[in-house]
Structure formats: C-alpha cells, structure tokens
Amino acid sequence: MKSMTTEEIINLLDANEDLNIIDVREDFEVENGMIPGAINIPLGSIPEKVNELDKSKEYILVCKGGVRSANACEYLESQGFQVVNLEGGMMDYDGELEFK
Template sequence: MVVLEITKEELEGKKVNFIDVRTKLERQNGHIKGDIHIPITELESKKNELDKNKEYVLYCEKGNRSLYGSLYLVAKGYKVKSLKGGYNKYIN
C-alpha cells in the first residue's frame, strides 16, 4: 500500500517542493513560500513541467483536491504526496 498523505510534522526539517492546486482566488488568502501554483484544473495539461525525479507535496485548502491530484500524478509515475489537512491545517 502506498501512503499518499503526509503531515506537516513529517515534513519538518525537509526541503519540500510544494505544489498549490487551489484556485488563483483561494491563493490570494496566502500560500506556502516557494511553492509552485498549478490549479487542479490545469494539473493534467501542466504535469510535463514537473520533474519525475523530484518529490512533490500537493496541497489545497483542506486536503481533498490535493489527494485527488496526488492519485492522478502517482498513476502517471510522479513521486507525490498530499498534505494532510491542507493549507488550513498547515498554517494553524
């Protein structure tokens, strides 16, 4: 079984390549510094911009869309996890 979710605590001290899959409007409320913004609706068309040799952590507001995006990208051969609880849990 592949674990697709990761917590903020599990990421502490690691260099992380975050991908924000929220909308542009949601992103205006804040985002993780240094992340990449690829809305979930554009993930399929922009996946080739990602390096399959890097590991990524996707996040959205609560963790549902990022989990869906992670399932999609893992099926395409990418090393991806979803931030459990999303951005809301990450900042609190």
C-alpha cells in the same frame, strides 16, 4: 498514497529542506497566502502542466482541506510521479505564509 501532516512540513521548512510543493487551489484562494516556495497549479490545470514536472523529484501537494490535493496525488501517481498529500491542507497549516 503517502501523506504528511502540516506539523511535518513546517519542520521540513524550518530545517531549510529543498521541498517541491504544489498548491492546487484556485488563484483566488492562493491570494490568501501560500506555503513558502510553493508553486500554484490549480487542480484543473494539472494534466496540461504535467510535462513541466520532473519525475525524479518528489512533490508535496496541498489544497484547502486535503481532498483536491489527494485527487491530484492519485492522478500524478498514475503518471509515474512520487507525490505526498498534505493532510488537512491549508486549513490545518499554521506556519509562515508567502504572498504572490
């Protein structure tokens, strides 16, 4: 499984790269802020939402500490998706936040 550090994602965001970020945390967790541009699909909803994702795109998955997003990466990889796990998750992320 591919992974990236929070420093790497902050650099990509600063460079205005077109990123596809999926935050797999629960609704009550994302109330505290998300990485700008991320969409929220809680881990338990991934299987039912998989048809809404595009296999031609690479997705960066994030959660609180990196474990749930790693699980989501494993599942999506098994479904033929290109995914990257954000190491350390939101606990290590100290960049800009977006509130929904």
